[in-house]
Amino acid sequence: DQQVKQNSPSLSVQEGRISILNCDYTNSMFDYFLWYKKYPAEGPTFLISISSIKDKNEDGRFTVFLNKSAKHLSLHIVPSQPGDSAVYFCAASLGAQKLVFGQGTRLTINP
């Protein structure tokens, strides 16, 4: 029973364009959502988060949007850079320190 789903295993985007990564969830009780970025042979690193009481959070080139009615969140990266090529995981919290992760999306930025 996958509570957090990333339905696109991979995404390829041209450098300078916008990258949009999507994530769907089933549990309406999740109170916080996070995005992590992972390079090969390294641990995931925190990128950006959003509380369930908000619908948008922005940090530089990264913006996360939350649509609670659709149980959907997305990560926008603009403009995309070669260093953004990585695996991106979305995660959700149930009011505790435990996180539930999606399967990940591999983003490739092409020059």
Added chain:
Amino acid sequence: DAGITQSPRYKITETGRQVTLMCHQTWSHSYMFWYRQDLGHGLRLIYYSAAADITDKGEVPDGYVVSRSKTENFPLTLESATRSQTSVYFCASSESGWLGGSSYEQYFGPGTRLTVT
């Protein structure tokens, strides 16, 4: 070095052997976690700990044992390794409450790639 470290980084073991993966953090974070990463499953929580001597099961705890006698260490033991436990294992830590405006952010170690033959 400050941060969260894991050892070994790579391990090959045989089916049935006991193996222990080590995790050490220098931040004195209350919470520590063990995840496994497998293709198609993302990161799945094995066990977590809210403080020294307090541990609890995650999503996939079968075949694993943890202990936490000191705040900074959180070893994960596979008592009798099986091929299905071949995976990349990540340790993470976090502090309770709010962290610089964001909540529940976890800091991950570099991972241990375990192969069970």
